[in-house]
Amino acid sequence: MRSSPRPLRLAPIVLLPLSAAVGCFDFTLVGEPGGEGAPTASLVLSATAGQAPLELVLDASASLPFKEGDALQFDFDFDGDGTFEIERSDDAIADHSYSSAGSFAPLVRVRGSDGRYDVADAALEVSAQNPPRTADVDVDSDHDGRITGADEAVEDESEAAFFGNVDDDNGDGERDRDDNVLDDDDDDTFPIVVRQVRELGASQVFVQVSPAIAATRTRLWLDGAILTDASSDRAQVQGAGAADVELRLESLTGRTSDWDGRVEITVTVEDGGDVVSSDTVHLRAAPVLFPDNLQAPRQLFVMDIPDGEDSNQALVGAFRDSLPEGVDLYELNADDYFYDRWVQDSWEVGTQLVPDGDGGQREMITAMQTERSYGGQGLDAFVPGEWISQGRGFYYPGGDETAHNYGGNLETSPPTASDPFGRMLFGGGTQALSGARNVDSMNENQVSFLNAQELQGPAIELSSEWLEVGHIDEILQFIPDLSPDEGGHAFKIAIASPRLARDVLVGLRENGQGGATVFAGRRRSFSVDEVLDDEEFNALNELAQARIEGVQVKLKATLHLSDDDFRPVPVFFEDQGDGLVAAFNPGVQNLVTMGTRLFAPDPEGPVVNGEDAWQAATLASLADTDLDVVFVDVFQSYHELLGEAHCGTNVERAPYATAWWTVEK
Amino acid sequence: MKKLPLLLAVLVAAAAHAGPTPTVKLKGIDPAVYLQKRNHRPDVSGELRRLPAGVAVAVLDDPMAFVVDDSAYPAGIKADERQKLRTVEVRALLQGALTSLAQRHDLRAFDLLRRHVAHDDDAVAALAAERLGELDDHRVVEALAGLVKDQTLRLEVRAAACAGLGHVRSQEALEALLPALSSSNKDEIRTAALRALGSLTSRWAWEARDDVATGDHLRAAALRAVQAVEGDADVVAVRDEMLALLR
Numbered sequence: 001m002r003s004s005p006r007p008l009r010l011a012p013i014v015l016l017p018l019s020a021a022v023g024c025f026d027f028t029l030v031g032e033p034g035g036e037g038a039p040t041a042s043l044v045l046s047a048t049a050g051q052a053p054l055e056l057v058l059d060a061s062a063s064l065p066f067k068e069g070d071a072l073q074f075d076f077d078f079d080g081d082g083t084f085e086i087e088r089s090d091d092a093i094a095d096h097s098y099s100s101a102g103s104f105a106p107l108v109r110v111r112g113s114d115g116r117y118d119v120a121d122a123a124l125e126v127s128a129q130n131p132p133r134t135a136d137v138d139v140d141s142d143h144d145g146r147i148t149g150a151d152e153a154v155e156d157e158s159e160a161a162f163f164g165n166v167d168d169d170n171g172d173g174e175r176d177r178d179d180n181v182l183d184d185d186d187d188d189t190f191p192i193v194v195r196q197v198r199e200l201g202a203s204q205v206f207v208q209v210s211p212a213i214a215a216t217r218t219r220l221w222l223d224g225a226i227l228t229d230a231s232s233d234r235a236q237v238q239g240a241g242a243a244d245v246e247l248r249l250e251s252l253t254g255r256t257s258d259w260d261g262r263v264e265i266t267v268t269v270e271d272g273g274d275v276v277s278s279d280t281v282h283l284r285a286a287p288v289l290f291p292d293n294l295q296a297p298r299q300l301f302v303m304d305i306p307d308g309e310d311s312n313q314a315l316v317g318a319f320r321d322s323l324p325e326g327v328d329l330y331e332l333n334a335d336d337y338f339y340d341r342w343v344q345d346s347w348e349v350g351t352q353l354v355p356d357g358d359g360g361q362r363e364m365i366t367a368m369q370t371e372r373s374y375g376g377q378g379l380d381a382f383v384p385g386e387w388i389s390q391g392r393g394f395y396y397p398g399g400d401e402t403a404h405n406y407g408g409n410l411e412t413s414p415p416t417a418s419d420p421f422g423r424m425l426f427g428g429g430t431q432a433l434s435g436a437r438n439v440d441s442m443n444e445n446q447v448s449f450l451n452a453q454e455l456q457g458p459a460i461e462l463s464s465e466w467l468e469v470g471h472i473d474e475i476l477q478f479i480p481d482l483s484p485d486e487g488g489h490a491f492k493i494a495i496a497s498p499r500l501a502r503d504v505l506v507g508l509r510e511n512g513q514g515g516a517t518v519f520a521g522r523r524r525s526f527s528v529d530e531v532l533d534d535e536e537f538n539a540l541n542e543l544a545q546a547r548i549e550g551v552q553v554k555l556k557a558t559l560h561l562s563d564d565d566f567r568p569v570p571v572f573f574e575d576q577g578d579g580l581v582a583a584f585n586p587g588v589q590n591l592v593t594m595g596t597r598l599f600a601p602d603p604e605g606p607v608v609n610g611e612d613a614w615q616a617a618t619l620a621s622l623a624d625t626d627l628d629v630v631f632v633d634v635f636q637s638y639h640e641l642l643g644e645a646h647c648g649t650n651v652e653r654a655p656y657a658t659a660w661w662t663v664e665k
Numbered sequence: 666m667k668k669l670p671l672l673l674a675v676l677v678a679a680a681a682h683a684g685p686t687p688t689v690k691l692k693g694i695d696p697a698v699y700l701q702k703r704n705h706r707p708d709v710s711g712e713l714r715r716l717p718a719g720v721a722v723a724v725l726d727d728p729m730a731f732v733v734d735d736s737a738y739p740a741g742i743k744a745d746e747r748q749k750l751r752t753v754e755v756r757a758l759l760q761g762a763l764t765s766l767a768q769r770h771d772l773r774a775f776d777l778l779r780r781h782v783a784h785d786d787d788a789v790a791a792l793a794a795e796r797l798g799e800l801d802d803h804r805v806v807e808a809l810a811g812l813v814k815d816q817t818l819r820l821e822v823r824a825a826a827c828a829g830l831g832h833v834r835s836q837e838a839l840e841a842l843l844p845a846l847s848s849s850n851k852d853e854i855r856t857a858a859l860r861a862l863g864s865l866t867s868r869w870a871w872e873a874r875d876d877v878a879t880g881d882h883l884r885a886a887a888l889r890a891v892q893a894v895e896g897d898a899d900v901v902a903v904r905d906e907m908l909a910l911l912r
Contacts, residue, residue: 432828436792468706469704538869546906546910574710641703642702
């Protein structure tokens with residue numbers, strides 16, 4: 001049911017000349033439906049589907065006059081054929097009986113006293129009468145967001161979509177799945193219509209949820225009470241002998257490693273224990289799909305750290321000044337979270353989507369809360385405490401704690417022909433650069449959760465265990481390519497390159513600039529010669545280059561990429577004393593993509609003739625992407641604490657437009 | 666490259682070690698400092714790896730004497746979490762002390778590193794083995810070769826010993842690594858040896874040493890050995906990565 005803002009096949013109606021005024025009412029229609037000065041029409045049906053004969057109430061009482069106090073009159077067209085069976089009624093409510101099966105679009109035209117008018121329609125499906133004692137259950141099998149006669153035809157081969165009720169509609173601080181209440185305003189449950197069983201007599205109607213695991217992950221509600229749940233996967237459906245009965249499916253989770261999200265609902269008509277008739281429909285939980293950096297940004301999260309030598313005002317200021325139009329800036333309070341500035345790490349934002357009944361998709365923004373213990377004082381408290389709200393929920397796979405779990409160690413590649421929703425990438429492995437063993441990776445719970453979503457999997461593990469923090473954002477980031485070659489991808493991969501960093505310095509030395517300063521003005525700084533003459537530092541960086549090239553080989557093979565899809569940016573690494581390494585200079589690839597603008601860490605290379613040589617190398621490498629690059633000082637605010645700009649931010653992005661239920665993977 | 670000037674706090678800590686309890690904290694294991702870092706781990710990269718030799722020896726002798734007291738942890742950190750943090754703080758202290766002694770080429774370093782190869786904590790034991798390779802001591806190659814061959818040792822120690830040989834950058838070290846490539850060894854040892862050969866023959870390192878000719882000679886020998894390596898997918902992936910480096 002809906003009040004329609006759409007102009008509806010009304011051209012012949014608009015042209016219909018009506019008689020002159022009676023009393024103070026002008027019966028000549030004026031202007032376009034919903035035009036300037038027109039009232040606002042609303043139409044609500046007492047049912048949107050049912051078996052013939054169907055007694056229906058059409059209610060236009062929520063219609064509003066343009067001017068308060070202006071009287072309204074109502075014309076009703078019961079079947080939407082352009083002929084109004086009732087005209088100029090003062091009563092906003094009409095009754096009608098539909099005696100035959102069909103799809104109808106009942107319509108109300110609401111007139112103001114000056115003849116200006118508006119229309120609203122609704123969709124109605126009237127199905128043929130089932131034979132006596134026949135079970136019939138319908139869901140939105142055809143994914144149009146409504147339950148209509150068309151669903152019956154595809155219900156055997158199609159799965160209706162639903163998502164986990166993990167947001168917080170009523171603001172009680174709990175996920176709605178946990179509060180055992182089906183709120184009136186909770187639209188995160190999904191209708192299942194058990195059709196009226198004629199001549200039921202002494203027989204009974206039952207509903208069964210299967211497989212068994214699905215019954216433990218879902219609930220069926222009827223009139224605000226739980227019908228089935230983990231304690232009982234079968235229940236009697238009262239009232240189905242008198243009228244259609246609408247059940248509501250609530251899911252406690254989405255897809256998990258031990259449940260593919262599939263549910264079968266079977267309705268049976270039983271007589272003395274014998275099944276007289278049955279009907280089954282199929283549903284499936286929406287996957288959580290994580291957007292890549294090419295998806296339009298909606299909101300950027302960063303912590304505001306205003307004071308101290310590790311203040312991040314350079315980064316926050318850049319965002320305040322230069323975010324693209326339409327992107328909201330969400331500044332987290334440092335005092336609330338123990339100055340835990342690593343906003344990237346405690347959650348990864350995705351979306352669950354279902355059909356919205358309007359040809360589009362209805363979304364629940366859904367985060368994966370990572371296993372990142374911070375004593376309950378850091379950003380592990382943000383999603384379940386501050387962020388959760390109506391339309392924003394989360395899943396928490398849990399598992400063992402390791403820095404490899406964090407959001408910085410999770411990226412989504414943009415869609416390609418073979419991966420229409422991209423692929424999830426995470427880091428891990430078994431060896432430090434030197435060859436010493438260091439076995440570390442994202443925990444199994446999280447990887448299983450990602451793979452359970454199916455459409456962006458299987459997730460690809462890239463070697464990152466050689467890094468002190470262990471995140472793939474320390475070595476790569478997907479960025480848009482605004483001018484791709486014909487047939488090429490619309491993205492590039494900015495990838496850390498010790499080789500490029502070194503080549504720049506070698507070039508300076510060969511031009512007599514070996515004394516130029518890296519990190520000028522910082523607590524520690526080095527000449528170009530010092531960097532190039534450090535044997536262990538150079539050995540380590542050549543091994544880092546080799547490891548990164550190994551990552552490139554794997555990416556090329558799994559994502560079907562070419563060398564041209566990579567754009568090196570100058571980044572050296574250095575030993576952290578425990579056998580692992582971290583970026584020596586601010587890692588340029590650890591950047592924030594905001595549409596066509598990149599907020600990139602300032603690499604703070606040697607400045608010669610007023611030009612930062614590493615900045616220049618970065619710009620040259622990225623030049624053909626046509627992106628706007630903004631270099632930001634993150635040296636003390638993030639870099640010296642083992643992170644960079646990307647690590648300190650999180651971004652909500654628009655979901656993919658492609659409907660997941662249309663894609664085979 | 667330049668070393669940072671030592672923190673005054675470290676010197677005070679060294680002096681204080683004569684007494685029963687140090688009165689100052691080392692920043693690297695101060696929770697108020699390291700919990701701000703992205704990995705939440707104690708920081709070996711700062712003053713811990715630059716401890717004065719005397720302090721480093723004292724740390725190895727009794728690391729618990731240098732840890733912070735409970736009041737240093739943020740309120741709200743639970744007891745079991747605090748215990749986990751304490752464990753990694755002790756590890757960082759030991760790793761820092763071992764690294765410091767190795768990089769200072771302290772005369773006591775060989776024996777102390779050798780002793781810590783048997784430490785219960787795999788990460789400490791492995792780091793001790795790898796840091797042996799940074800010493801300027803004639804006993805290093807023989808010691809590391811022995812660790813690599815000793816099948817009674819943990820894989821972590823044997824692999825780290827390979828890594829240590831990679832730091833030595835000599836003909837003897839290369840010859841000590843070659844047997845580890847044999848298929849009779851576990852994959853963990855073979856891949857460690859492959860990566861160690863990459864380090865040992867690093868072109869960039871030999872250029873920094875200004876001895877490109879020796880580097881080229883060693884690299885050619887390593888290339889021949891690496892080309893002959895066969896194995897499962899993990900071994901082949903590392904082999905191919907090193908072949909790309911060596912060519």
